[in-house]
Amino acid sequence: MKKKKRIKIIIIAVLVVAVAAGSITGVVYYRNSKGLxxxxxxxxxxxxxxYTSMTSEGMVCDDACQTINLKDGQKVTEVYVTKDQQVKTGDKLLAYDVTSLSLSVEMKQLEIQSLENQLASEKQKLDKLKNTKPVEKQPESPVTPEPQPDTQPDAPEQKPDEEHDVISDLSEAKGIGTEDDPYVFTCTEASYVSGELLNTLADKSAVARFVIGDANAPDMELIVRGDRLGGYDESDEIKLFLAGTTTAGDASDDTAGSESSDTKTASATEQTAQTEADNAAEEKTYTADELKDAIKEQTRSVADVDLQKRIAQADLKELQSELEDGVVYAKKDGIVTTVCDPANPPKDGTPFLQLSGASGLYISGTIGELDLDTVKIGQSVSAVNYMTGDTYDGTISEISNVPSDSVNYYGDSNPNSSFYEYTAYIENPQNLKKGDSLELTIDTSSEGSxxxxxxxxxxxxxxxxxxxxxxxxxxxxxxxxxxxxxxxxxxxxxxxxxxxxxxxxxxxxxxxxxxxxxxxxxxxx
Known part of the structure; x- marks a missing residue:
């Protein structure tokens, strides 16, 4: 018995040594394979x-320092001024239809809500990338061409997939896309809708009905409102009717209840598309270099959506201020140079009303968004006329809260960031005229570096x-x-x-x- 026990102990000891040796070898191999x-x-x-100063190109803008353009849906009910009339700061210029303003505010709020959801989604994608572990770059395997037969077989006949029809053309619909006469598409339970068509509905803020059976008494229907849609890739194909969709016969006769059902169905459709996209993203792997590029690209996507949201918020703030009494007031002394007829407002984007300064000239320039905290209204700006070399001193009178699409910035700020237009007033604009190009410099040294x-x-x-x-x-x-x-x-x-x-x-x-x-x-x- 003692002899057997000794043999057993020796075997265990040998196994322990073998396992330890294998572990050490594995660690050494792992370290070496990882490199430095x-x-x-x-x-x-x-x-x-x-930097202690910021420089941009600028120009002498029209001395019509206040310009009023009508947004979609806005209606002017009264104009208080006439052309060539002289006005003072605070005088009434025009009044909007408050009802049309309320609608504009509601639409802008929905737009902001959609952008906030999109921003949250983009940030989630960025966080996921930041927590992704890269994989080793695999060596490329040589591709061996397949032997080609002497004769090529005939290609099989392509048959249309009746179980996967895609609705993509607006011409397939009846109606004009309004709430009273929506677009009507006839489809089946297996129908899909293209991302391109959904984007078209969103651009037009149109209403569409997707129905199965008779449009007047459908077996099933889905109502889609364009002003509630987000953005889609044009190649997206989204299934219209999911399992468990409420049919028209089961829906409540109450309008609010029907609208809630439509909204939930549309939301479920969007959620399905997003889930499919997320699952595809989960399967993707990145090398270290690819991951670095993907993070930078996604960071830019987050910044782009955030910029769109801030523009929409600035528009909303302006609309809400106008909604208080519906009246637009003169911001400075000046002369009315343009005023249109409320019954026949311009539809080509030209201003409805313009107000010119009574004296001096106004110039415009741009500043980067990172400089907004250091540049204030009332601050001095130096202007140099490119043609004559003359210099002028101005005072900043207005800074836009909406990013500009201007590309006249060549100074020290990041050219990829957002830029905001500012207006400055020159009291003595001798030899300056509208359209003159300027070099504008704002000294920020007093703000510290x-x-x-x-x-x-x-x-x-x-x-x-x-x-x-x-x-x-x-x-x-x-x-x-x-x-x-x-x-x-x-x-x-x-x-x-x-x-x-x-x-x-x-x-x-x-x-x-x-x-x-x-x-x-x-x-x-």
Whole structure:
């Protein structure tokens, strides 16, 4: 018995040693297969924000410093001024139909709600990318061409897929798309609608009915309102009738109840399309380089939607101020140069009313969105006439709260960020005339400069509210917490502590703490 026990102990010991040896070998192989983590000097991916002036091109704008354009649906009920009439600041110019303004406000609120949902979705995609682990880049396998037969077989006859018809053409519908006479599409339970058609309905704010059976007494129907739709890819194909859709016979006769059912069905349709897109995104994998590019691209998408939302919010604020009494007042002293007939308002985008300044001239320029906090109304601006070299001093009188599509900015701010138009008044505009091109400079040195450290946002990760980077520490990667500050140009973030320009850091995806490092000589990973 003792002899057997001894043999058993020896066997166990041998197995333990074998397992330990296998583990050590596996670790060594894993370390060697991973290679070294590339690190780059912070100075190569950092910048500072120490500019003390901002410069843009500008021009002498029409001295009609106040221009009123009618938005869709707005109606003018009364005009208080006539052409060539002189007015004072605060005088009434015109009054809107408050009912039409209320409708405009409601439509703008729905637009903002849709953009907020879209922004939340884009941010969720960005967070998902930031938490994605990259995969090793696979070597490309040589492609072996398949042998070609001497004779090619005839292609099989393509038969239409009757179970998957797609409604994509507005000409297929009856009606004109209004609430009283909506577009009517006849379809089946297996019908799909194209993203292109949904975008068309959204652009027109049109109403459409998708019906099965007789349009007057349908077996099933879905009502889609364009002003409630988001954006779709034109190649999208979305199933109209999901399992469990309420038929017309089961729906309540109450209008509100029917509308709620339609809204829920449309929402379910959008949710199905979004789920399919999300599932496809989940299956995609990225190498470290691809992930870095994807994060930058998605960051830009978030910024674009956020910009659209801020433009809509600015429009809403203006509409709500007009809604208080429906009256538009003169912002400055001046002369009415243009005024149209309320019964025949312009439909080509030209102004309904324009007010010219009584003296002096107004000039316009642009500032970057990151400079909005440092430029104020009443601040001085220096103007140089390109043609004559004459200089003029002006005072900023107005800063738009809506981003401009102007491309006249060539100064120190980020050309990819949003720009806002400002207006300045020149009291003594000798030899200046409308249309003259100017170089405009605003001195911000009195506001102080900010020469902090800013690095590319893609090198900073955030988990549970804590930001960190991976830095080189005596040849090994160290996970280093950093304190971040404000954003610069939408692509850089301020580092207040935890990192200096003398440090070396790694792209924070596909690496781990403790990994050995090597300095990237060509500035690439």
């Amino acid at each position: 983590a590339s690190v780059m000097s912070v100075s190569m991916i950092s910048t500072t924000n120490d 900010d020469s902090g450290l800013y690095i590319d946002k893609s090198y900073v990760r955030t988990e549970n509210g804590q930001s960190y980077i991976y830095k080189d520490d005596n040849g090994k990667l160290k996970k280093q917490s950093v304190k971040t500050g404000k954003s610069l140009w939408g692509s850089y973030v301020e580092i207040k502590s935890g990192l200096t320009n003398d440090d070396y850091i790694a792209f924070p995806y596909g690496v781990r703490e403790g990994e050995k490092t090597k300095v990237s000589e060509d500035g690439m990973y």
